[in-house]
Amino acid sequence: MNRISHRRRRRRGLSLLELMVASAIAVVLMAAVGAAIHMYSRSVDIGRTNVEEAQLGRAVMKLMEEDLRNCIWKNEIDFSSVEAMASGSASSAASSLTGGAISSDLSSLDSTAETDASLNTTDLAASSGPAMQIGLYGNATELQFDMSRLPRVDEYDPEYVGFRSQKLADKPSDVKTVTYYLLIPGSAYQGTVGESPDRTVEQTGLVRRVLDRSVTQWALENGDTKQLDATAEIIAPEVCFLNFRYFDGYEWYEEWDSSTMGGLPLAVDIVVAIRSADERGGADDEGEAIVIGVAEGDMIYRRLVRIPIAVPIDPLAEEEAMMDSGSSSEAPL
Template sequence: MLRGTASVRPRSGFTLVEVLLALGLTAVLMLAVSGAITLYARTLLAGRERTEQSQVVRAVLRLIELDLRSVTFAAPPEASEEEAGGQAADEGFADEEVLESQEMSIQVQQPSDGLQSSSTGIVGDATQLVLHLSRPLRAETAAAAGNAGAFGAVSASAAPVEPGSDLRSVAWFLAAQGAGGLAGAAADQALSSGLVEDVSGSGVLGLARLDGDRLVMQSADATGDLQALATRSRVLAPEVVSLGFRYFDGQEWFDVWNSVELGRLPLAVEVTVGLASGGNPASQQDAFSAAANTSTVSSENSQTWRLVVPLAQAERPLLETGL
């Protein structure tokens, strides 16, 4: 009896070349997925950094703008015609260019120097600003401000706020280690309280604000009590690495202004704030592109925001028109 023999077909499989090709394509696909995830993470972190910077800058510039718009100024009384005539006869008329150069030679060595001013207004230079303003504070608002740290963070060592008077003295400056006067005292106070740290190693701890009752500030400054002034100072934004001010008189910009010497307020104040950037500033968008009077400039390691604040309470200069 003959048995039929079934033919056995060889089992098909992948060749070595096909296996190597599949492994190569899989590796390329995994690298592409990994790169996409890394790019997404970097984009997410960059967007979060831009958002945080925008919030910090918006809060800082808003607070500075509110302080500038609350400035009060009382012009000194004008001399009578007889006194003016007698003084002109005794001293003579000085050249106009000499007077302008003398007026613009005002220097403010420390922010606390402007606290002793007997008049109200603005005293400042290119890096620091002292304002005398009127802002009524309710008791609950003052208590909340006294217990708040940087941008609302509760802190036991935050600067106390006296609600007794609406006349206040405010100073804006950069707290820096090793600096003289109030800037150094405020930096030491912030470091000892543990609120901020010198992460960059440059000594600049960030943007600081001094706020207190005007009479209390004058008394502390007259006695040279820097510790009392530093206690009322707060480092609001450790991210800020540069601060600048300029003052517009109606014709040109100046780096120094003293309302006591000049007898008036500037028409506008330009505020420049620089923040350290961990990413690529050139690829970051302007956080305030919608604002007409606010702009940003990118540098290699920082971004700079600029805000121009017009002062409605300033006296407009008389423009000379030819016939």
């Protein structure tokens, strides 16, 4: 019994080398566990960021699609058949009447009406006011159109604008003018976007402006572009590229003017690129300028939006119609 206890008391302990090896193994294991946790958290963050960017891209595309689907166009009504019917009934009624006095009165009335019509036409032709026609107008990087949508219940409440505010006071209406464009870093499109002029250098992204059509036209006619920009809103600072193309049913265009084209495009192709928050934050920390355009690592989203009320515009048919009208006008009487 004494021998066993003596052996236990004399049991050999760990040497310094063994202690250092054990400590090194523990440190390596802890570092491996920490690296694994860091990699997992980083992968989770990257996945969450990708999901958020995808949701942002879908939300931006959905918003632009809903606005474009409500785009309206003022069709010119053809009254030629009504005029022909009215002239035919008037001529038949005049032929049935007898008496020189009645015919002279009718001729005097016709001459007076023609004189008034010529005067009105001359005044309209001499008018220098711009033709404000409802429709869609845009190029490769900017888009402006009129849409029809009933106001929400909360939009019927009057909107009060402060005395020092640069924003335009909007009013509830069913016709709104919507504008989309990409804000260049360091400068606004025409003035200052929003009501923070001291942050213009840091501003960038997709800008959306929604105003009543009459308010927008009044501001454009009076040159209040700064107030228009102050009314705009940056809906997606992550957007670094924006491109539009317009399809008339036969070919694609980089620009569209409804007054010139005679209608709305059949479809609008939208391309949007979203830059990650890490790249934008790194550029801000290093003091580098934010590059507008598609860079490596940017997420690109594309959607083709069909405008329901638009009809295909055949350029050949329009040329033939113009040639027919020109030949008929040059034909001898």
